[in-house]
Amino acid sequence: MAKQELYERSPIRAFDEAANGGLKAGEIGLVTAKKGLGKTSVLVQFGMDTLLNGKQLVHVSFDQHSDNVMSWYDGIFTEISKKKPVSNAAELKEQILRNRTILNFNQENVSLEKVVNTLNALKAAGISVAGVVIDGLDLSKVKEADMQAVANYAKVTKTKVWISSTQESEKLEEQAPKALLPYFSIVIHLAPKSNCTSLEILKVGKNEDISSSLKLDSKTLLILSK
16 A cells, blocks of 8 residues: 555656656657756656556666666655655565666667567566666667667567657757657656756657646655646
8 A cells, every 4th residue: 555655646647647648558758858967867766656556667777887776766765755654664665676677788789679688588587577767878879770679669568668868959859869759759858947957848749849847856856846
């Protein structure tokens, strides 16, 4: 029951409401921002949402060590649990994180297609993954065939896939190379404003530049309404 209550209080509920229900099973989402603005925090919140829903998650990192990734999950769980204090928080966190698999790769040596091969190997081993987050991907180095492999995997396995990439521009057409942009059902850009980091929803399906009032909390980096 505590896990369900935390899921209902997840910051992703605010995002889902603003983004017409959020990312659907079998779809790919993209989170962009300049370096150091909160992309990893947002990805971890999507990942934690999968875990709080009682499902298996794979976190793929191209730019952080496993220890750093684990610290992000510990911190995000702690902040979410403050919204609904539970007596067995440590036990609940341990239970939830058992469903998380962390993979570290170097993009110079490992393509997205190879990542998909690893995900398929996990599936063959009996790990039914419902969510995948891929952090720190340089989209300028991604071939369309690789993105097609991810799209096929997501569709066949009905997995939600979130990817983050560094991008300073706030224009939708500049968030990813032209050939790759159509693969993303949702595109989010984090933009620095005078008093906050705004979470701009640039695309949901065929709709573009969706009006929302989402931002990142300056202390916790959790998604919340302004």
